[in-house]
Amino acid sequence: MGDVRECVSIPVADASRAFQDLNEYVVSLDRIMSRIGTGGKDPQILLQYFSDRDVFRRIAWLRGVMGEALEDVIGEDEVDRIGEDSYVFGEE
DSSP states (O other): OOSSSSSOOOOHHHHHHHHHHHHHHHHHHHHHHHHHHTTTSOTTTHHHHHHTTHHHHHHHHHHHHHHHHHHHOOHHHHHHHHHEEEEOOOOO
C-alpha cells in the first residue's frame, strides 16, 4: 500500500459526538441487558430504546464518519474490504 499514515483525522465535533453516542450505548445497553437478564423487564425495552433514541440512524452516521476518515488514509477499496469482512447477523 506504500506510505500509509498510522492515524486518521476527524473533526473534534464529530469525535465528541461519536464518543458521547458510544458512551450512551455502552451504559444504556448494559443497564437494559441487566434488567432483562434478571427478569425484571421485558426484552421489548431493548427495541423501545433503539426506537426512542434513534440508535440505527446515529450508528449509521458514525459508520459514515469513520469510513470517510479511513478512506482518506487507506482508500475506498480497503474500507470496502473491511466492511465485507465484518460480522453481519444472519449471515453464517
